[in-house]
Amino acid sequence: MATKRRPLRTSAAGPSSSNMNFRPGGPDVKRAEAKGTRPTAAPTSVREILVMMVMHACKKTIFFDTNLKVALYLGSLFLVSLIGDFIPFPKTYFARSDNLFNVYFVKVGWGWTLMLTVPFLAMTSYTLCCGDMKKMLRHHIPRIVIATFFWLFWTKMFNIIETSYGRCTVKGFGTKSACLKAGHLWNGFDISGHAFILIHSSLVLIEEARPIIKWESIKDYLRNEIHDRSISEHSSTNPLRNLSEEEMRNLQFLYDRLTPIIRTLFIGMATLQLLWDVMLVGTMLYYHHMVEKVISGIIAILTWYFTYRFWYRTTLLPDPAGSGSFFYQRENKDTFVYGRRPTMTTTGPTNVNAGSRANMATGAFGGLAAQPKFMGMPLYTNMRTAATAASGNQTGASNNGVDLNS
Structure with missing residues (x-):
């Protein structure tokens, strides 16, 4: 005959605790009283999920392997243009010089690039500099000034070369302006300004958009660091641990206020970069000769490599895009800081903002690489616990998994 099961908590008082077959300390313990816990993220709304889906698609579009994209630029400029020089492609809407995209976008392409890149650069840099305007102006704004200088320099140089090394189709006109005013054509070595501006703009957009990589992780770092400071616990892995209280307040305020605008600008940058690639295909098919397009592409790529790489x-x-008062992109394989000494942060042998491969491997981030992980995330946030677990794993490995004290 079956007997009635005894409750585990026979001595508990009160009606709510009678006949409760669970161990003490479970649901009765409030979250605020639990030790070793961190605050969880707020519930994600449907709108936020949709935004993140769009952001993910834009990141896949704009952060295509840059080295492979450069190779595709050069290869297609040579091959497609060479075929077009001997076998005319069928005429389409993009073959017309007065098509909508050519008139309103390509001819003022650098203006569209600046319209999206400048506010994105200013907002992301101002946030990463924790509201320090001088740092932003000194370390980040010069990048866009340099890119604009090279755009002006090379387009002027292309025009000088065409004017100096050319002739009018009708004799008697020694200058390009006189030849064109008379209604004739000027035959010169016309290096493709369209191909240059499209490739130059695309590569600048890609490089300046890199701060958006792992941008959402800043919110998690802020939440954890604020929690650690509230309980007087010092985290050894949080990149925000060296920020002052004022910098933390500025970072939290700017991140919350500017992130929606930054996401909108990034979506626009990804769309514009895709448009530049489409228009570049039209330039390959219908405009200029192969040599003129290949030379302009080589110049654009060398300019990008010299500046950004x-x-x-x-x-x-200036500093690369994404640098600031802290380093949050340590898992980005194509991050800017490898092999670079920071200029905005304090120097030291274990400066986390340096972000070098050596620091990540030897534990400058608090031994993050040596900690046990689950789904890519460290199991321990306390360094003493992590060190104990790591030493235990090493002891077990050295003993081949056999407990010598048993």
């Missing part, structure tokens, strides 16, 4: 990765100003 060489100059900005040295210790000279």
